[in-house]
Amino acid sequence: MTTIPKTMKAWIAIRAGPPQDILQLKPDWPTPAPPTAGEITIKISYAALNPGDAKTMLSRISCRSNSIRGMDFVGEVVQVGPLASTFTASSNVRLGMIVAGTVPTMHLLRGVGVLAQYMLLPADAVVEKPEGLEERVAAGLLGVVGQTNVVMLRASNVKKGDRVLVNGASGGVGCISVLVLSGMGMHVTGVCSGRNEALVRRLGAEEYLKPDGRYIAIEAGPFGIFKLNNWLPVILGGTPRTIKNIFSPPDRASAQEVVKWFENGLIKEIPIDSTFEMDGVLQVNSSK
Known part of the structure; x- marks a missing residue:
């Protein structure tokens, strides 16, 4: 030892x-x-x-x-x-x-x-x-960012040919969502700031929506508009879509699924915002 x-x-x-x-x-x-x-x-x-x-x-x-x-x-x-x-x-x-x-x-x-x-x-x-994955990239990809995408994909039941909207498409979770969903044959529309439109399109989004357009959604709460729309029948103003809140603890099986995505070529480009030495942790937090 x-x-x-x-x-x-x-x-x-x-x-x-x-x-x-x-x-x-x-x-x-x-x-x-x-x-x-x-x-x-x-x-x-x-x-x-x-x-x-x-x-x-x-x-x-x-x-x-x-x-x-x-x-x-x-x-x-x-x-x-x-x-x-x-x-x-x-x-x-x-x-x-x-x-x-x-x-x-x-x-x-x-x-x-x-x-x-x-x-x-x-x-x-x-x-x-996995072989071929840089260590500095693996730290984020195989953690919360990648595992969150696995859980969302399981819960959404989306399939090849479906149209998927990714809100926050240039964020950590969003970038991997765009890569994986487009790689699986889905039509991806990304929502992110204008300065990141080129990035999101390069990752695989076929369409782009500006985040400062018309109303998209209200922040969810335990008894907010999302929950009301779930409960009401469509004839009374509800929606035919189910809104799911997803939570999952860290899971080795989810990380293994992300490894498979990388090895199968679904994850090709992984944007890294910044890299700091250990002494620069406070710089990381103050810059976000």
Whole structure:
């Protein structure tokens, strides 16, 4: 088993609040304990940040004091817990493997995050980075962005030839949606800011709509207009379409599906907005 340092560099949330107010870089934070059965230690090479990271920091429920934040990552397996052949047979995790994924919800609530040099996770929470996929790209693609698309595709039951509207088509989730849906033979219309129209069309959108046009939708609430339209029969003003709210925890099976999309050529271009060194985490949050 590889020996790792007793301390590491890590960004620590000292309390709940906006990232720029609560994150502190600690150069000598204790590294995770050695892995137990079914666990692995990962040396983080890239972490991908998304709006969900900032939102979880705002809540005292989801953000413990003195915790490490961040969900999406890629890195090298440097330690494997005992009985690995039994507990990791399904994931085939081995020393030196480059893996990626998203921190499981319960681990995130306990203060385990990716904004550190090392992290301890269950072996069955990760997938192997496929050949040909850059590590810096894998950190985002195989995490929340990719897995969200898998869940949406399952719930929507769309098929080849269908017409699909992607709102926020130039965002992290939206870019992958356009790539995958168009690659599967669907007619994609993208909605995004005008400066990103060329990008969205290049990714596969056949049509483009300006976001500052006429009314499209009202933000959903538990008893808002969306719910009313679901309940009312069409004759009374309801719609013949079902509006679904989707939530899914991080899931290795979903990440594996994203790997298949990449290997099958559905995901060809993956836009990267910015890349920062670890010390520049606050620059990331202040620039979004």
